[in-house]
Amino acid sequence: MDVELPYMVEYSKTGRASCKGCKTPIPKDVVRIAVMVQSAFHDGKTPNWFHKDCFFKKQKPASVGDIKNFENLRFADQTEIKEMIGSGPVVVASKSGKRSKAEQAALKDFSIEYSKSSRAGCRGCELKINKDEIRVSKTVYDTEVGMKYGGQKVWHHLECFAQMRADIGWFDSGENLPGYKSLKKEDKELVLKTLPAIKSEDMPEVKKPKLEPNIEAEEKEKMKKLQKQNDVLFKYRDNIKKEMKKHDIEKLLRYNTQEPIPGDSEKLLDQAADLMAFGAIKPCPECKSTQFIFNKSGYSCNGNISEWTKCTQLLTEPKRTACKIPDELKSEYSFLSSYKKKPETRIIQYIPPSAATIAKDIAIKKNPDELDGPKVKREKPPLYNFKFSVVGLKEEEEEIKKRIAKLGGKCDSKITDGTIAVISTEKEVKKLSSRITKAKELGIHIVPMKYLDCVESDSSGALNFISSMTLCDWGTDPAARLPQDEIKSSKSKSIYTKSVPKSVTLKMKNGLVVDPGSGLENVAHVYVKGDDKYNVVLGLTDIQRNKNSFYKLQLLEADTKNKYWVYRSWGRIGTTIGNSKLEDFHSLIDAKQCFFDVYADKTGNDFRNRNNFVKMPGRMYPIDVQYDAGDESKQSKFDNIPSKLDPAVQKLVQLIFDVDTMKKTMMEFHIDMEKMPLGKLSLKQIQSAYTVVNEIYELIQQSGSNARFIDATNRFYTLIPHSFGVHAPPLIETIEQVESLRQMLDSLSEIEIAYNLIKHEDTSEEKNPLDKHYEKLKTQLEPIDKKSDEFKLLKNYVQNTHASTHSSYELEIIDVFKVARQGEARRYKPFKKLHNRKLLWHGSRLTNFVGILSHGLKIAPPEAPPTGYMFGKGIYFADMVSKSANYCCTSQQNSTGLMMLSEVALGDMMECTAAKYVTELPKGKHSCFGHGRTMPDPKESHFRDDGVEIPLGKPITDDKLKSSLLYNEFIVYDIAQVNIQYLFRMEFKYKY
Known part of the structure; x- marks a missing residue:
């Protein structure tokens, strides 16, 4: 997959586009350069066009490798753009006191001031910059906002800016930062101390790599050949553009078995000129397509390997045949009459994208959960992300707010479940005012003003002091009320995802939902005729083009009169990117035809024949979604x-x-x-x-x-x-x-x-x-008395078999239920006679338990991949509680988990000491036993009256056993060998 380039250049196709810089029209056939920005209205990039000179006033590309289609320009235009490009002058100390225009422009990209709020995050350490703290800005041009609006100010703590100054490009003294004169005297001194001018001899030196004489000569010769080829190419291109009609250009290409590129006149000219200058390219070895597009690194095949995916072939030296001219074109166009040329290899001068563009592309393709850490390591202030409320301390409130802000926290008059603590007095606690009562309801501690003294003297105890200094007899764990660090996520968040609604209220009529975006949910319904529901959701994911699109289409009928609408909305999934359109019709026939036309345009299929849907290349695919609401x-x-x-x-x-x-x-x-x-x-x-x-x-x-x-x-x-x-x-x-x-x-x-x-x-x-829910489970659940011997036995099983390697949490039993699934005992009855029956653990996600209780434990379906099944597709059990507990997928935030104890008929076991994918057990074997080195002591097992073993002994390790498994695993391949008997509600007490 290619790197997504931030800029594009071409010769303007018309004179209609206006420059985003000077706002005047860009004439036809001149060089124009675009910034490729995310469209707010569709799932794709859109070009913001500039005159060549205007572009460089607003944008600062680091390399011509960042500009798409650069290789298809005339050699002279390529040379001119190369000369105009630079990484942008750095700011250095001026010896004469005078600066060049470029240096003055670079200086305007910086500023220093006091932070106006505590909202902005530092681009160095990724922590928030507190209000009234000194902050330094650099205007950047390669961010989403910077590219769209011609620059974006990004802020830094003064100390972080100093550590990053080489990367940022500031080598001058801090006193020359715009805004420096507005600072207080003591802060000016701090800036001078933190940002002294760097002497020229101490600056990092950037040298161009020196080539060996023979390599340098080769490079010069290559550039001469490249210029010569470019001149020949544009001689043909200019003649084709000046004289030939579009259908004749396509005829020439097809005569040479080259499939014309549709929809782009400039690309068609490039393709035809390439054919005449270098010869006809033979079909793609992968997909047999004959449509190729020349780009920076070679010829990209424009064919498809399937209806879902474009071909990925990139040819640097494709095989060619000589270009042939049809007789009728020779007679019509004089420049073709004497044409004769042998196939030739086109020289490719590959200039890679800049490091910044590659890094940005990697970040886009990276899982947002795996973002890189901050560039500067900075210790968080002790009250970072702590939100307090102040009650009953009117005179001291302003001072408290300032102290909290200085320590990195903030104050809010509203008490919510995100409030870490309330600063107040014993008198207020006794009064139980409405705000204190609210804090009590939410389990929020009340602490005295002295709490801030303690934090100032010992910053490491900020969280613990809340519990130890509390003035009230209530309070939940304050750590649970801390918000997750938002700065890092906000850095990765796009302007198109920050305001995405978390939920949408849907109104259903006749079993279908009218899309609320239409504004017609109260006056219309989705049109239905027999089995035909005129309600469609389409989707398309294409990772080659970075598309993750949806398209919704509805035919709506008025509730009370003969009026119809076709509503459609589209965009990128999980963002605000997109748009919608509502068309009204007085005739059902016209509305239906519009619906059919849009469906055909987006899918390449007829809606009336949708049951025989065939996916078409580049088109969308229906998602089987119907909304139930209410x-x-x-x-x-x-x-x-x-x-x-x-x-x-x-x-x-x-x-x-x-x-x-x-x-x-x-x-x-x-x-x-x-x-x-x-x-x-x-x-x-x-x-x-x-x-x-x-x-x-x-x-x-x-x-x-x-x-x-x-x-x-x-x-x-x-x-x-x-x-x-x-x-x-x-x-x-x-x-x-x-x-x-x-x-x-x-x-x-x-x-x-x-x-x-x-x-x-x-x-x-x-x-x-x-x-009603309980009845649907078709399972009897009976709580076990915590004072009973049965409960004590099961509790013993939990306490004894918690493995030492699973030390990040402890398990606390909240409840234990006796389980009797409808029909399961009858199904298990034949296996009740089998020897070697054990009571074993099984853990799973909370969301899986409705299915488990109502349908029983299941074996993965045949179509599921075999990953994650060490011993094949079966039902897995353990005799160590924590081995199964790890599959509950709990966390500090979601600490409740459910676990089961099942009677498992193991019979004769096939023993394994390493992974072995089992598709069928050997004859005479009933189960698989993954023999681990550590297991409950068999001597301490408890045997029930019905012969079932409860392996509740304390763990012992067999050091002589050569096994890759730490703990035992038991696997059965027949669901009838399992009888669920107990369900545990556990609280996972995480230590860290």
């Missing part, structure tokens, strides 16, 4: 009906049916919640995605071509829309990615079960929603 609101009127369930069971049911948890799980996987809402993931779609992921696994095993990985990646992200913001969808090419996606699809399958159980509940029945 299911939860229908049940709200029964919330006040008392539940008949035990309180512990109520809490459990509430936990596993929590829709917000399901949404969070989907968002963790970057799934787009608008295009792929809960409960709308059809089994067919998930199975198709499993098949694609399995295909990627096979490609990894067979070292498949990059083009095949791109093809499969495009298909996967189109089937399961993901939100990556403006970041490019990542290529799926590693086993780790395949395993992550497999887990995601497993979770989606379980969420689909859970949400559909909720959706199909009888909403007319007057019963508490929790009782």
Whole structure:
């Protein structure tokens, strides 16, 4: 995949475009240069055009390698642009006191001032710059905002700026920074001390690499040949442009088996001139296309390897045949009559993109969760990101706010769940005013003003002092109220993702939702005729072109009169990029025709024949989405009906049916919640995605071509829309990615079960929603008395088998339930007679438990990839509690997990001490045993009256055993060998 270049150059096709700099028209056939900026209205880049001279006033490209299409200019124009380009003059101390125009322009890019607020983040350390703190700015031109608006001020702490001055390009004294004279006397002294002028001999020297004499001579000779070729090329190009009609140019290309490039007159001229100057290119060895585009590094094939993916072939010296001229063209165009030329190799002068452009491209293609750290290491102030409220200290409030700001925190009069503590007095706590009561409800500590004294003398105790100095008898863990560091994420956030709404309220009519963007949800409904629902969501992911697009199309009918609308909206998934259009019609026939035309234009298919849909290259693909809205609101009127369930069971049911948890799980996987809402993931779609992921696994095993990985990646992200913001969808090419996606699809399958159980509940029945959910599980859950011997035995199993290597958390049992799944005991009955039955652990995500309890533990489907299954596709168990607990996917923020104990009929086991993918057990074996070096002491096992072993002994290690496994694993390949008996609600107590 090519580097996305920030600029483009060409000869203007018309005289209609206006310069973004001087606002006057750009004449036809002159050099114009564009800044490629993200369009706010569609999923793609759009050129902001400038006159050549105006461009360099606003932009500062570092290299001609950053300019797309530079290689297709005349040699003289290339030379002129090269001379105009530089990395931008640095600011150095002026010996004479006078500066050149370039130096004066560079100086204007800097400034120094007191920070006006605490919102801006430092580009060095990525921490916030506090209000009234000295900050230094540099105007940059290569950021999203800088490119769009001709520069963006980025701010730095004074100390961070000093550490980065070589990269930033400031070698002068701090006293020459614009704004320096406005600083206080003591701050001027600090600036002079921090930013002294750097002597010229101490400055980093940039030398051009010196070439060996023979290499230098070769380079000069190459440039002569390049200029000669360029002159010949443009001689043909000028004649073709001046004399030939478009259809004759295409005829010439086709006569030489070259497929004409559609939609771009300049590219067509380049293609025809290349044909005449160098010869006809033979078909692509990969896709057999005969359409090639010349770029910086060679000839890119413009064909397709499939309906999903462009060909990736890049040829530097393609095989050619001599260009032939049809007789009818010879007689019509005089310059063609005597044409005769042998094929020739075109010289390529590859100039790579600048380091800044490559770094930016890598950042776009990088997972946003894996961003690089700050450039400058700076210790966070002790109250960084702490938000306080002050109550009952009117006279001292201003002083408190200043002290908190100096320590890196902030104050807010509103008390919320994000307030770290309230600064007040014992008197106020006793009064229990409305604001103190609010703090109590939210579990927020009240601390005295003395707290700030303690932090100022010992900054490391800022968090602990809140609990130790509290004036009240309530308070939850203050660490849980700290927001995640936002500066780093905001640096990576685009202007097109910062204001994306988290949820949209949908209004349903007749089972379908009118898109709220139409503004017609109260007066119209989606038109339906029989089985035809005129409601479509289309998607297209293309990682080669960095596209992650959606297109929504609806035919709407007025509720009360004969009026129709076609509404369409489009954009990039997970961003504000996009637009919409609403057209009204008085005739249903006209509205339908418009709907059909748009569908055909976007997909290449007829809507009336959509059941036989064929994906077309470069076109969109339908996503099987239908919106159900209001299911939860229908049940709200029964919330006040008392539940008949035990309180512990109520809490459990509430936990596993929590829709917000399901949404969070989907968002963790970057799934787009608008295009792929809960409960709308059809089994067919998930199975198709499993098949694609399995295909990627096979490609990894067979070292498949990059083009095949791109093809499969495009298909996967189109089937399961993901939100990556403006970041490019990542290529799926590693086993780790395949395993992550497999887990995601497993979770989606379980969420689909859970949400559909909720959706199909009888909403007319007057019963508490929790009782309805419970009935859908078809499972009896009975809380175990914590004083009983049974509970003590199970608690012992938890405490004894927590592995020493899993020391980041401790497990606290909240509740234990006896489980009886409907029909499972009967299914298990034949295996009850089998020897070697154990009570073993199994852990899974919270969102998987509705599916597990209602349908039982399942084995991965055949279409799922084999990754993550050390011993093949089966049901995995452990005898060490923490081994299974790690699969609960908990965190400090989401610390509740569920675990099961199941009776597992193991019988005769096939023993393994290393990974072995099992597709079929050997004859006479009932299960697989991954023998680990550490296990519960068999001598301490407890045997129940029915013969089931509970391996609750304390861990022992067999150092003589040569095994790659740390702990035991038990795998069965028949779901009937499992009988779920206990469900544990655990609190994961994280230590760090």
